Amino acid sequence: MKHFRNIFLVLSVIVFISCNNTETKKDVSEVSVSNTFLERVEPLHWWVNMKNTSLQLLVKEENIGQSEPSISYPGVTIKKVNKAKSNNYLFLDLDIDATTKSGKFDITFIFDDQTTKTHTYELKQRQKTADEYVGFNSTDAIYLITPDRFTNADESNDINKNLKETTIDRTDGYKRHGGDLQGIINGIDYIADLGFTTVWPTPVLENNMYQGSYHGYAITDYYSVDPRFGNLSDYKNLADKLREKGMKLIMDQVANHCGLEHWWMKDLPFEDWVNHQKNYEDNIENWNYKTNINSNHRRTTNQDLYASESDRKGNNEGWFVATMPDLNQRNPFMANYIIQNSIWWIETLGLGGIRQDTYPYPDKDFMANWAGAIMEEYPNFSIVGEEWSYNPLLVGYWQTGADNKDGYESNLKSTMDFPMQKAIIEGINEEESWDKGLVKLYEGLANDFYYATPKDIMIFLDNHDKSRLFTEVKEDVVNAKMALSYMLMLPRIPQIYYGTEILMDDTANPGDHGLIRTDFPGGFKGDKINAFTGLGLTDDQKSMQDFVSKVLNYRKNSDAIQDGKTIHFAPFMNTYFLFRIKNDETVVHIINKNEKPIIIDLKRYKEVGLDGKKLKNIVTGEEFLWNDAIQLSEKGSVILTTKF
Numbered sequence: 001m002k003h004f005r006n007i008f009l010v011l012s013v014i015v016f017i018s019c020n021n022t023e024t025k026k027d028v029s030e031v032s033v034s035n036t037f038l039e040r041v042e043p044l045h046w047w048v049n050m051k052n053t054s055l056q057l058l059v060k061e062e063n064i065g066q067s068e069p070s071i072s073y074p075g076v077t078i079k080k081v082n083k084a085k086s087n088n089y090l091f092l093d094l095d096i097d098a099t100t101k102s103g104k105f106d107i108t109f110i111f112d113d114q115t116t117k118t119h120t121y122e123l124k125q126r127q128k129t130a131d132e133y134v135g136f137n138s139t140d141a142i143y144l145i146t147p148d149r150f151t152n153a154d155e156s157n158d159i160n161k162n163l164k165e166t167t168i169d170r171t172d173g174y175k176r177h178g179g180d181l182q183g184i185i186n187g188i189d190y191i192a193d194l195g196f197t198t199v200w201p202t203p204v205l206e207n208n209m210y211q212g213s214y215h216g217y218a219i220t221d222y223y224s225v226d227p228r229f230g231n232l233s234d235y236k237n238l239a240d241k242l243r244e245k246g247m248k249l250i251m252d253q254v255a256n257h258c259g260l261e262h263w264w265m266k267d268l269p270f271e272d273w274v275n276h277q278k279n280y281e282d283n284i285e286n287w288n289y290k291t292n293i294n295s296n297h298r299r300t301t302n303q304d305l306y307a308s309e310s311d312r313k314g315n316n317e318g319w320f321v322a323t324m325p326d327l328n329q330r331n332p333f334m335a336n337y338i339i340q341n342s343i344w345w346i347e348t349l350g351l352g353g354i355r356q357d358t359y360p361y362p363d364k365d366f367m368a369n370w371a372g373a374i375m376e377e378y379p380n381f382s383i384v385g386e387e388w389s390y391n392p393l394l395v396g397y398w399q400t401g402a403d404n405k406d407g408y409e410s411n412l413k414s415t416m417d418f419p420m421q422k423a424i425i426e427g428i429n430e431e432e433s434w435d436k437g438l439v440k441l442y443e444g445l446a447n448d449f450y451y452a453t454p455k456d457i458m459i460f461l462d463n464h465d466k467s468r469l470f471t472e473v474k475e476d477v478v479n480a481k482m483a484l485s486y487m488l489m490l491p492r493i494p495q496i497y498y499g500t501e502i503l504m505d506d507t508a509n510p511g512d513h514g515l516i517r518t519d520f521p522g523g524f525k526g527d528k529i530n531a532f533t534g535l536g537l538t539d540d541q542k543s544m545q546d547f548v549s550k551v552l553n554y555r556k557n558s559d560a561i562q563d564g565k566t567i568h569f570a571p572f573m574n575t576y577f578l579f580r581i582k583n584d585e586t587v588v589h590i591i592n593k594n595e596k597p598i599i600i601d602l603k604r605y606k607e608v609g610l611d612g613k614k615l616k617n618i619v620t621g622e623e624f625l626w627n628d629a630i631q632l633s634e635k636g637s638v639i640l641t642t643k644f
Contacts, residue, residue, distance in 0.1 A: 038064075038119045040263075041107070042337070043344045044223055045122040048100045050343075051130065051377050054079075056336040057092040058269075059109075061117065064090050067109035075100030076123070082333070084269035091269075091333050096123065126347065133346065135382025135413070136198050136248055136353040138455040139562045141488070141552050142495040143196040146464050147204055147229055148176055148214040150498055151183025151523030160227045164210045164261065170524065173514015176214045181230035183523060185238050190532050192245050194501060194545075195552025199242060200250035200355055202464055204229045209259050209323065215464070215517070216252070217357060218259030218324055222341045232348075239349040248352025250384075251345055255338050255370060256361040257324040260287070265325060273334060275317035275326040293319035295326075299360040299389065303397050305405075316363055329366035338366075339373045346378065359385030359398060359415075364408065371400075371411035384414035384458045384493075388465075392419045392447045401452030417459040417492065420444050424461060425472045428483045435571035438591060441486065442571055445578075448491070455563070459492035462500060464517055469497075470505040477503065477540045478636045481547055482591050485637040488551050489578055489589040491566050501548040502531045502541040547619060551639065554618045558643070560585040567608060575600055575632065579608050586610060588640040592632040599631050615640040 040060035059069075065087035071078055075097035082091040092107075102125040106118045136142065152158070158168045158178040169175040184201060191199060203216030206224045216226070225232050239249045258265075264273065271277060276294050283291060295318025301307040302315070319326045329335050342354060354374070359367065371383055387395050396402055398415045423444030430437030448454040461483055462469045473479035480503065488494050498504075499520055506515035521537075522530030529536035537545070555561050564582035575598070576591045586608065592598070602610075610626040617624065618639045624630070632638065 038109075038117060041119050041121065042223055043340050045124055046096070046344075047126045047347055048075075048096060048102050048123050049098070049126055050096070052373070053096050053098065055094045055096055056333070056340065057094065057107075057121075058333075058337060059090040059092060059107075059119075060088060060264075061109075063087055063111070064109060064117075067111045067117070069107055069109050071105060071107050073100075073103070073105035076105065084333075085271050086267055086269050088267055089269040127350065130378050131380060133350070133378040134248075134352065134380045135378075136250060136384075136493060137382060138491065138493050139556075140197045140248065140493060141195060141555060142198040142200050142250065142458070142493065143191050143194070143498060144460075144463055144495055145184060145199065145201045145498045146179075146215070146517045147181065147184060147201045148179040148216075149517045149523075150179045150520045151187055152178035152180060152525070153182035153186050154180050154230065155525070157228055157230060163208050163213075163228070165208075165213045170519060173512065173517065174212055174214075176228065177519055177524070178228075179519075179523065180228070181225075181234040181238050185234070185241050187523075187532065188241055188245060188247070192247060194549050195554075195556050196496075197246070197556060198248040198250060198352060199238075200252065200353075200495065201238075203252045203254060203357075204235065207259055208261050210261070212323075215513075217254055218257075218261075219254055220259040220262040222258075222337075223344070236349060239351070243350065249349060250353040250355050251349065251351050252355045252357065253342060253345070254357045255327065255329070255342075255367070256358045257320045257326050260323045260325060262325070270331060270333065272328050272331050275328045276319065277328075280325065287322070289322050291322045293322050293326075295319050295321075299387070300394065302360050302364050303394060303404075303406075315361060320358060320361065327362070329363040329370075335366055335369065339370050342370065342374055343377060346374070346381070351381075353382040353384065356383060356385045359387050359412075360389075360394075364410075367412070368408070368410050375411055375413070382413050382456075384416060385410075385412050386416050388416075388418055390419050390422045392450055395419060395457075396450045396452070399452050399457070403452075414456045414458050414493065417457045419447065420459055420490070420492075421461055421466075424483050424487060425469075428473055428479050428486075435574060435576075438571035438574065438576040438593065441576060441591070442568060445490065445566075445568060455491040455493070457492055458495055459487055459490055460495040460497070461487055462497045462516075463495070464497065465513070466516070467510045468505045468507075468516060469500050470503040471507045471510050475503075475505065475507060477544060480544065482593075482637045484548065485551055485639055486578070486589060486591060488555055489561060489580060489587065489639070491564075491580075496548070499531070501545045502537060503544050550619050554639075554641070558585065558587060558641075559583065560587045560641075560643075569605060572604065573598060573600065577605060579605075581608070585641065585643045586613075586615075587643075588615065588638075590630075590632065590638040590640075592635055592638065594632065595635055597631060597633045599629050601629055602626060603628065610642070613642055614644075615642055616644055 038061045042058045065083050077095045080093040104122045108118045170177045205219045206221040206226045207213040207218050208220040209218050296314030298315045301312040395415050398410045423440045427437045427440035522532045560580040560582040564580040568578040574593045578589045580587045613626050615624045
């Protein structure tokens with residue numbers, strides 16, 4: 001994005017410089033004014049009254065390294081001017097005093113030939129205090145959306161001829177389909193009615209790649225919304241509309257890598273801006289998908305006491321894939337750039353959280369500093385990191401407060417619960433033999449002893465990278481409901497992928513990303529099925545949609561589920577009882593895998609203290625008196641509550 005300077009400056013710049021820039025060595029009486037706009041100044045703007053008074057500006061302009069910058073604005077001081085290897089960059093270290101008022105000011109650059117260029121920068125007033133940025137937590141339920149596949153509300157932005165990928169093809173799972181930010185806005189009522197409190201779209205920043213640009217994880221401009229999704233106003237509008245509903249917006253960010261077509265890849269500021277940069281620069285003319293990228297994807301090297309240095313570097317410095325350059329967070333200017341970009345988006349959108357992609361791949365000390373800087377500024381905020389591991393030891397390592405042997409403190413509030421996801425799917429699917437399947441659920445939850453704060457971990461059953469729940473449970477509706485209801489009862493932050501509520505699947509080719517990210521029915525012109533209205537849905541799909549709505553809307557107002565004590569009993573007779581308790585509310589979740597009716601003696605659960613109490617089934621509304629026994633007439637899940 002180019003930035004426009006004040007065009008009314010011919011005389012004022014000369015007066016401004018001569019009066020206020022006492023440190024310059026230039027003879028300002030000979031300065032002439034250039035009308036060339038600066039190519040980039042990032043962050044685009046900033047705010048006054050931040051806890052951290054330091055700001056580092058990236059300035060990109062031809063031969064800007066040959067200039068001397070000056071600022072004259074009360075409370076703003078240039079502390080240091082940093083030149084880069086490329087003469088087309090400067091990095092300006094500013095201090096913004098606590099007394100600084102919001103407003104605009106000129107940054108003036110005087111070149112060796114006595115010409116000047118200026119950029120008008122703005123410091124804005126914050127819309128709310130840092131403490132008012134409240135992140136997602138266990139009171140929330142998160143709806144994950146792949147924006148390109150949810151709803152196409154504005155067909156006018158489907159194709160942008162100024163970008164490299166210029167086709168729409170809904171028959172191809174790996175091409176753009178046209179979904180956009182306005183489509184998510186149009187779906188807010190539907191999402192809220194289901195009982196969700198938070199929306200997490202996968203990245204919507206510019207992905208100006210030649211192919212596969214729809215998913216958003218190959219960012220080519222960290223300060224620009226991809227025009228095929230809309231613009232910054234649309235993004236802000238989404239955040240505002242969610243807030244009006246009392247809902248939150250999570251931003252999906254990527255600190256590990258960018259897209260190969262990112263604007264800086266054509267002119268890298270330093271020799272170590274990205275990892276394996278020389279390899280890239282030496283082979284840039286022949287770079288392709290098969291280029292050696294020096295990556296081993298051995299994420300355990302972050303914790304492994306015996307890992308070789310070469311293996312550590314293979315994970316932390318290798319490129320994720322050949323089209324995604326690995327950012328070098330050990331470069332202090334890159335580190336500042338990423339941290340400030342995250343804070344800029346928090347302030348700009350009023351975010352309710354960040355999801356950080358590929359968390360174990362970047363430099364782990366940087367990630368601790370990144371999360372620490374955000375949490376220092378916003379103490380009530382939330383960040384979740386993706387650690388795709390089924391080992392709870394690895395997942396727990398990344399959560400703040402973990403008792404790590406190496407002393408590592410991540411400052412990361414939440415991690416993604418891949419271990420429990422796997423336990424639930426396998427446990428639900430497994431044919432019962434001495435309760436073996438249900439034991440996987442039971443023992444999976446028993447691993448919570450290792451986590452610093454289990455209720456801050458994000459649990460899910462499917463997402464944009466994994467097979468759909470309905471496919472995973474072998475297209476069995478009862479199994480899907482059992483898995484989902486159990487997940488929603490856990491001491492966790494639950495996330496559900498769009499379409500799970502209507503049994504969307506990828507059974508034709510399990511694990512295929514194009515199928516996993518299928519178009520949401522009713523979101524596109526000509527759709528014969530409309531999940532928003534129920535038109536054309538099968539009875540099973542309607543049943544699942546209704547089930548999700550009833551459970552989520554109960555959960556939204558349940559102190560016991562959100563923050564209660566958890567008690568579960570070892571599986572018995574192919575049943576598994578879990579209790580969530582707070583004050584006078586007790587929620588009972590029962591999984592019954594028996595195909596035939598069975599009577600369960602309730603004396604085994606006496607310690608919970610439900611004897612003689614009346615409970616209600618939150619799905620069917622039926623009432624039940626907790627006495628000696630309960631008859632479970634069919635396979636499935638039962639959710640009972642003492643709250644009427």
